[in-house]
Amino acid sequence: xxxILIIGAGRSASSLIRYLLxxxxxxxxxxxxxxxxxxxxxxxxxxxxxxxxxxxxxFDKGQRQxxxxxxxxxxxxxxAHLHIEVAKDCLFYNKHMVTASYIxxxxxALDKEVNAKGxxxxxxxxxxxxxxxxxxxxxxxxxxGKGGKMLLFESFCGGLVAxxxxxxxxxxxxxWAPRNVVLAGQGGSAKFLQExxxxxxxxxxxxxxxxxLEVEGYGRFEAYPNRDSLKYKSVYGLxxxxxxxxxxxxxxxxxxxxNMFVQLGMTDDSYVMEDSETMSYRQYxxxxxxxxxxxxxxxxxxxxxxxxxxxxxxxxLEELDLFNxxxxxxxxxxxxxxxxxxxxxxxxxLEPSDKDMIVMYHKFGFELNGNxxxxxxxxxxxxxxxxxxAMAKTVGLPVAIVSLLILNGKVTTPxxxxxxxxxxxxxxxxxxxxYGVNFNEVLTPYFGYSI
Numbered sequence: 001x002x003x004i005l006i007i008g009a010g011r012s013a014s015s016l017i018r019y020l021l022x023x024x025x026x027x028x029x030x031x032x033x034x035x036x037x038x039x040x041x042x043x044x045x046x047x048x049x050x051x052x053x054x055x056x057x058x059f060d061k062g063q064r065q066x067x068x069x070x071x072x073x074x075x076x077x078x079x080a081h082l083h084i085e086v087a088k089d090c091l092f093y094n095k096h097m098v099t100a101s102y103i104x105x106x107x108x109a110l111d112k113e114v115n116a117k118g119x120x121x122x123x124x125x126x127x128x129x130x131x132x133x134x135x136x137x138x139x140x141x142x143x144x145g146k147g148g149k150m151l152l153f154e155s156f157c158g159g160l161v162a163x164x165x166x167x168x169x170x171x172x173x174x175x176w177a178p179r180n181v182v183l184a185g186q187g188g189s190a191k192f193l194q195e196x197x198x199x200x201x202x203x204x205x206x207x208x209x210x211x212x213l214e215v216e217g218y219g220r221f222e223a224y225p226n227r228d229s230l231k232y233k234s235v236y237g238l239x240x241x242x243x244x245x246x247x248x249x250x251x252x253x254x255x256x257x258x259n260m261f262v263q264l265g266m267t268d269d270s271y272v273m274e275d276s277e278t279m280s281y282r283q284y285x286x287x288x289x290x291x292x293x294x295x296x297x298x299x300x301x302x303x304x305x306x307x308x309x310x311x312x313x314x315x316x317l318e319e320l321d322l323f324n325x326x327x328x329x330x331x332x333x334x335x336x337x338x339x340x341x342x343x344x345x346x347x348x349x350l351e352p353s354d355k356d357m358i359v360m361y362h363k364f365g366f367e368l369n370g371n372x373x374x375x376x377x378x379x380x381x382x383x384x385x386x387x388x389x390a391m392a393k394t395v396g397l398p399v400a401i402v403s404l405l406i407l408n409g410k411v412t413t414p415x416x417x418x419x420x421x422x423x424x425x426x427x428x429x430x431x432x433x434x435y436g437v438n439f440n441e442v443l444t445p446y447f448g449y450s451i
Contacts, residue, residue: 001030002407005067007056007086008077009035009044012100012126012176014387016075016396017044017051020403024050027404034067058082065089073098073403083107087121094119096406100126100395103416111416120406124418126395127358128157131379131432133235133418134398134425135439136362139375140236141422143366150241151372151446152365153232156213156223158249159391162355162382163218169316171251173348175356175383175391182267182341184248190225193233193244201225207259211247213361215378221359223247224255235420249359257316260305261340264288269337276334282325284339297323320347356383358390360439365446372446379439397435401428 004020006013013033020031031048034056035041041053056067058078068074068089073096076086080101087107090097096119103123114121124130132155140150159175161167174181185207189200201209210222229246233239250258261267265288273279273287282297289300301307307314320343321327327346329339350356362377383390402424405411411424419425429439 001028001050002072003030003032003070004073004075004403004407005032005034005071006075006077007034007058007067009033009037009041010077011387011389012392012395013044013077014389014396015392016077016400018046018388019397019400021046021048021051023400023404024048027407032067032070058085061085065093068095069093071095073407075099075399075403076101077399080104090121091117091119097121098125098399098403098406099123100130100399102129103418108416115415118414120411120414121416122402122406122411122419122424123416125398125402125428127159127391127398128360130398130419131394131429131437132157132360132362133420134429135360135377135379136236136364137420137422137425138429139362139364139377139441140238143364143368143375144237146368148366148368150238150364150366152243152363152374153236153238153241154243154245154247154363156211156221156247156249156359156361158221158223158359160249160251160357160359161350162357162390165350165354165356166251168347169312169319170254170257170348172254173350173354173356174345175350175389178341178345178348179337182337182344183269185224185227186267186269188227190227190229192225192229192246193242196242198230204262207255207262210255212252213249215359215361215380218357218359218380220252221249222252222255223249235418243365249361253312257313260313260317263305266336266340269335272333272335273339276329276339277332279329279339280325281321281327281329281343282323284329284343285322288336320344350386350389352386354386356389356391357381358394374444374446375441376444377439377441379437381437393435394437397432397437398428401431 031051032054033041033044033051034054036057038053038055045051045053058064074090076083076099083099084106087097091110091113094117161173185203189202190206192199207224210224213221224247226246229244238244286297331338358381360379364375381390381394
């Protein structure tokens with residue numbers, strides 16, 4: 001039996017674990033599912049004979065190292081900043097490692113030692129990053145293989161609520177970590193390349209610079225730019241490309257509404273609000289508004305945000321129950337962003353019968369035989385339910401598939417890496433089609449940059 005240790009049994013691990021358990025008999029696998037919550041880990045075993053649960057405190061060095069020694073391969077589904085200690089242990093005990101997270105500088109620094117030991121440390125192998133890398137490199141490699149020259153690459157992805165479960169004015173519910181949604185776009189200006197010119201959008205303007213997208217059968221969407229598109233120039237071999245842009249997809253109108261929170265300062269995570277534990281939702285809102293002896297919170301809010309009487313933006317705010325004086329925050333020493341997250345979770349948590357949706361859209365502009373052309377590649381994936389979501393599927397399945405490829409010696413190139421080589425992306429994309437993750441590629445006229 002080959003042993004795979006999965007550290008972290010949260011929402012994104014459900015499809016990963018189910019896939020590996022389904023393959024466990026034919027692939028001779030034993031799964032150890034480890035989590036700080038033993039109950040959560042036990043639930044994820046699905047009472048399968050080839051899985052066992054383990055309570056694991058990742059900060060307990062002895063416990064962590066003992067668990068890693070038992071494995072042939074370690075899958076870390078922990079938050080990104082916690083991967084490094086797991087990675088160091090995997091390096092010390094000669095274990096392959098897989099994560100769905102971006103490669104940190106600390107992890108990249110281990111590359112030389114990982115290479116020397118012939119180990120595979122595969123990262124960025126979830127959805128975004130992950131499927132976006134693989135589906136993009138597939139088309140880019142095909143264009144280059146025909147002698148084409150890349151001119152433009154735009155990539156968009158979003159975790160959304162499925163149309164049948166879209167029941168609020170924001171057309172949005174949380175399908176992944178709510179905290180990451182609240183903090184999205186912070187940490188510097190968005191950077192991208194437009195027709196050979198570098199462009200920068202500061203956070204304060206991020207949600208007012210959007211691009212519209214059409215996806216057949218699902219309607220119109222918008223996208224706002226991700227933080228740093230430029231780092232993918234060298235990763236994708238696009239050093240000479242004229243346009244390079246990566247963005248996050250939302251339904252039309254979301255970004256304009258979200259910008260209200262940004263302008264008020266509600267997404268700030270840099271300071272603690274006094275008396276946050278006893279603060280009402282209404283008091284929280286009023287904290288960001290100027291004092292007035294007679295004007296209500298509602299009047300001040302309308303004035304500051306310049307919201308007209310018949311503007312749907314006001315209805316969106318009311319729908320969140322922001323002005324309720326009875327609802328209490330109940331979070332001690334909380335930042336504005338933490339309180340906003342708490343308020344939004346009241347309205348945007350998936351119900352048990354809700355389904356989520358992943359939308360991914362790539363644009364490839366290129367020149368071939370003297371002609372400029374464009375390929376639009378689109379993928380829509382709908383979740384099954386609240387547990388086996390589209391997010392869990394698109395994050396977990398690539399992680400599971402590559403784990404088997406590594407154990408079976410089909411992915412052998414060592415080092416700290418992401419899935420941009422053909423030996424990795426080709427078999428994974430092919431198998432993902434069996435699970436409803438399909439890209440529809442259409443050749444269109446070349447329009448150039450669209451923002």
